[in-house]
Amino acid sequence: xxxxxxxxxxxxxxxxxxxTGWAFFVTMTHIFPIGPLRPIVIxxxxxxxxxxxxxxxxxxxxxxxxxxxxxxxxxxxxxxxPGLHGERNSRQLLEQFADRSPxxxxxxxxxxxxxxxxxxxxxxxxxxxxxxxxEVWLRDPAGYDRGREKGVKRTFLSQxx
Numbered sequence: 001x002x003x004x005x006x007x008x009x010x011x012x013x014x015x016x017x018x019x020t021g022w023a024f025f026v027t028m029t030h031i032f033p034i035g036p037l038r039p040i041v042i043x044x045x046x047x048x049x050x051x052x053x054x055x056x057x058x059x060x061x062x063x064x065x066x067x068x069x070x071x072x073x074x075x076x077x078x079x080x081x082p083g084l085h086g087e088r089n090s091r092q093l094l095e096q097f098a099d100r101s102p103x104x105x106x107x108x109x110x111x112x113x114x115x116x117x118x119x120x121x122x123x124x125x126x127x128x129x130x131x132x133x134x135e136v137w138l139r140d141p142a143g144y145d146r147g148r149e150k151g152v153k154r155t156f157l158s159q160x161x
Contacts (some may be wrong), residue, residue: 019044058144059136061092062154063116065127075130077116088109093134107160132157 019037023044026032031042031062065075081088090096094105120127134155140147 025051025094028144039097056139057136058139058147059093059134061089061157062133062135063113063130064133065117065120065130068126075116075125075127077119080116080119102157109158110160111159129159129161131159 019040022033022037022041026045027048032038037108062126063075063077066074077092078088081092083091094100094108097104107130113132117127117130121158134157135148136153136155137147138150140150
């Protein structure tokens with residue numbers, strides 16, 4: 001019985017390593033498999049997606065909300081996107097879409113701002129409007145936010161209402 005269990009676990013581990021290795025190969029070459037294992041390899045490839053690219057800049061979504069009194073405040077959206085910087089930014093910037101043109105993404109950003117205002121109102125933070133920006137700054141070896149001190153490029157994405 002122990003031998004069967006050992007053989008089964010060894011087979012599962014070797015299969016996992018082969019599929020992960022194949023997915024790594026796909027990541028490096030973009031040569032996709034054909035055949036019955038394609039869905040499994042594509043899934044494993046997708047799990048490697050956050051590690052497939054890097055850039056010289058940091059990017060973050062920023063919401064500037066206006067209170068009923070007319071004051072503009074920087075509203076935190078981090079708690080709506082739990083996770084580490086890379087995963088959070090990947091979800092915030094809708095990187096799962098092949099067509100990331102502003103026209104295609106605008107409805108999603110509009111919907112996010114609508115939901116943001118409703119959720120914030122539920123927490124007792126009332127805003128009359130919200131504007132969504134993308135902020136981009138150069139990476140700095142001293143830390144994630146350190147490059148912001150040297151300058152930020154802000155791009156308008158959406159406003160609601």
